Amino acid sequence: QVRLVEYGGGLVQPGGSLKLSCVASGISVDNSHMAWRRTVPGKENELVAFMSASGSKTYGDPVKGRVRISKDSAQNTMYLEMDKLKPEDTASYICFIGGFWGQGTQVTVSS
Numbered sequence: 001q002v003r004l005v006e007y008g009g010g011l012v013q014p015g016g017s018l019k020l021s022c023v024a025s026g027i028s029v030d031n032s033h034m035a036w037r038r039t040v041p042g043k044e045n046e047l048v049a050f051m052s053a054s055g056s057k058t059y060g061d062p063v064k065g066r067v068r069i070s071k072d073s074a075q076n077t078m079y080l081e082m083d084k085l086k087p088e089d090t091a092s093y094i095c096f097i098g099g100f101w102g103q104g105t106q107v108t109v110s111s
Contacts, residue, residue, distance in 0.1 A: 009105030022095030032098035
């Protein structure tokens with residue numbers, strides 16, 4: 001059974017940083033396409049970051065230069081590091097690994 005659990009969300013001030021984790025079980029972070037997307041009620045889902053099974057990375061325009069996607073094979077975990085956070089980054093961040101989605105972790109950027 002595949003399970004993806006996100007950690008690391010919370011309340012952060014504008015300009016701050018967060019590191020989100022997606023801990024996988026039942027599927028390996030190696031040789032899998034992986035991604036983070038974000039959702040806000042009433043708005044379209046938005047791709048934040050994508051990493052192919054071969055390791056190539058793509059970032060959404062609104063976050064380009066401020067986020068980094070990575071993985072730790074030993075921990076079977078995917079990460080999303082976010083810097084210079086803005087109020088418009090407030091959303092539920094959901095991880096994707098190999099066709100499976102997590103439940104999301106809420107990030108709120110506010111002073």
